Amino acid sequence: ATTRIFGQARFTCLILFYVLFYGTYLVSGALVFSALEAPIENQIRLDLIRAKQDFLVRHPDVLDDDLESLLDEVVRASNHGVSASRNVTGGPNWSFGQSLFFSSTVVTTIGYGHVTPLSQPGKLFCMIYALLGIPLTLVLLSALVERLLLPATALLRSLNAALGHLYRPFTIRLVHLTIIVTTFLVFFLVVPAGIFAYLEPEWDFLDSFYYCFISLTTVGLGDYIPGDSPGQPYRPFYKIATIFYLITGLTFLMLTLTVFYDIPQLNLSSVFSSIKLDED
């Protein structure tokens, strides 16, 4: 019993060290983001103040407060996903296509949040919808991964048959993992990024790649949303194709992680457990 409690104490201590390391990681990130982004933010703020002042100079009869109250309304509407800009002819936010896109991004936990429910019933429904939808999505993705593991395992068997007499099993599993990771990188990041960069008038390749990466990791910052530029043709089809891309991309990412974790030597998540077991 003493050894077990001693083991528990060491485990707790190890976690505290990790928390310290993790805190440092967060703080370092904050410092880098702050250093990279603060100047751009200042520039936007200065440009905006200048634009307001210029407008007031051009129109001396406009009272400062009067303009401010209009801008307040514009900012509030913008925060609710309604743009005051005449150039934005992207159609309503809660059209069927957009609503389907919203539903899909909630249940996959991507949650771009470029449009969000504003009514109390809408928020309530959103919670219930996520509560049921997230597990349903996990079951779908697991089933698809299970299905894709059949060809993936067949590939590993062929590799073993072809290379088994030349290399160690661990090496062959690394080759197998490399094939799957490369397939993911090419067909679910690089190629889609190229397609989005081609279809979206204002996205360069880095923007598109960043969109794909931030979406498939389910972070979903929502600063880039496909199919929201004015005058894009086939918008509903484009939205549905994007939903299809996101779900297949998430599936293939899960497959890649499953193949990765199946290699015992690479299974990071067991690091703490194994240390704990050593202590027991």
Place this chain on the structure above:
Amino acid sequence: ATTRIFGQARFTCLILFYVLFYGTYLVSGALVFSALEAPIENQIRLDLIRAKQDFLVRHPDVLDDDLESLLDEVVRASNHGVSASRNVTGGPNWSFGQSLFFSSTVVTTIGYGHVTPLSQPGKLFCMIYALLGIPLTLVLLSALVERLLLPATALLRSLNAALGHLYRPFTIRLVHLTIIVTTFLVFFLVVPAGIFAYLEPEWDFLDSFYYCFISLTTVGLGDYIPGDSPGQPYRPFYKIATIFYLITGLTFLMLTLTVFYDIPQLNLSSVFSSIKLDED
């Protein structure tokens, strides 16, 4: 071999049926969201158009195009997280506290996106930061869950000792699960929702609950962000307390799910696998 291929075909068929069901779930969600939200969106749009028209009527010398170009600038800045409203005195977006909040929400995949990197180096760094940070977070959460499983398992042992002669093991595990789920609901949803509703001037209890729910499911729509109202005191402390809440909340949610999945009768994710095994 024939049975195996037959089994595979049935498995594939079953997945196709599930995909159909899942598609129906998405479409139904879209219809409900659209019905609930479209009227409110229309109202906001109409109010905005009226506010613009009123302004132009009050100031006949202001040209429509001149106002539009100012509003374009305001909307663009607003999309980049910079508000034109004089009332927003929340300090810069990329202050240290805000940047720390951003870093935390990226690595936990919550990704509110109320502020996002605008520079190319910022986007690149964000991807690398997420690529390392998300696994680091998973390791942290797993280790914390592992640690919390020690008292959770001790509780199950006590329940078994106290009630083992009265009830079946499955019933006792349900009691155990209920205790943990209730603890989660009370201390990580209801109590925090009450605190946020108290601290945030514009949030009612439903808004706060919705914020907590959408955050802990890692959807992170970003329509509600704590500590962004003007004039809130102790802002950096508030932001750090929120980060602490989010990480402990995610940990306790993972613990709850682990306890849930540990009960074989409730393990949904094995539904498809078990059907597949039956076929083999």
